[in-house]
Amino acid sequence: MAASAGPEIERLIALLAKLPGLGPRSARRAALALLKRREQLLVPLAAALAETAEKVVSCSVCGTPDTRDPCAICSDPARDNGLICVVEEAGALWAMERSGAFRGKYHVLGGLLSALDGVGPDALRVSELVGRVRGGGVREVVLALPATVDGQTTAHYLADRIAGDGLEITSLARGVPVGGDLDWLDDGTIVQALRARRPA
């Protein structure tokens, strides 16, 4: 593809195309939208990215990206220190927070164990989790990891690593999602939902 848009714009398009959800064509459309809406979009986005790069750090306790260290959640005295929810990435943490159902603390692993991709425990924030649990005061660790092979491998590994006297290790329930039509569910979910059936 010729660099018909000039080197600066082509470089911008190449970077935009690395964002998940944007491919080469949609990155080109996005660049065009940015050029058309210079003051409303291009300049504010450049500033927001620069501010994020400058101010946002990983919380040294839980690994969440935030401008504070410890992050807002870790330094919230109203939240339960005895309850730690382990998530793969900050995106899962944000989803949990949106649900409003969890009032403990978090631990962001930064990925999942993967033999295929060569991701071992040292590439994740595993020793930090072990340290927090061994530090005392933790009653329960909720492993909120994806229901995939890598997610479940990681959950089993973590359960082994942190197991100790009086520590409860749990994981999220499996079942039919709210609004979920059985027609569209995979067999594995139906099997697990049936096994875990409850009185109506």
Place this chain on the structure above:
Amino acid sequence: MAASAGPEIERLIALLAKLPGLGPRSARRAALALLKRREQLLVPLAAALAETAEKVVSCSVCGTPDTRDPCAICSDPARDNGLICVVEEAGALWAMERSGAFRGKYHVLGGLLSALDGVGPDALRVSELVGRVRGGGVREVVLALPATVDGQTTAHYLADRIAGDGLEITSLARGVPVGGDLDWLDDGTIVQALRARRPA
């Protein structure tokens, strides 16, 4: 949705969600990817946007975004000054350039006439086009506008405005796209492709 990711990150997500092709959910994923790949993606993208905002201007002749004014195409002596291709946006210009089939100059309108959206000729670079044509030396204007109602309305309007002695006004051929299966084509395209049929 709670501002669970902190105000800086939420602002970044809100700006990313304004890009075409990204919605609220995918903007969140994109922000997460940026935070994970700080040095490889976040910092370079911030810099590329800032550089684009600072350096890229609209060419005063044709309206293309470029770092030079006149732009690289307008100042290319090897290109035919007597041939002007009118496009809606720079995206169409880039597509024409990728095809490598056009060696004239361009004129970027910056939109299409739209009664519904209240876009009149003054909102577009129409008077600039009239000025270029009246300036002399132009043999042919190719109206490469979309095959939509607004596109064709705009093409008819422009043809009226620029019509003059010895000026040829053309538009792109209609027909079956390369690789196009008749099964998937709308009736309008088939009708036009049949009317414009050529000896095989």
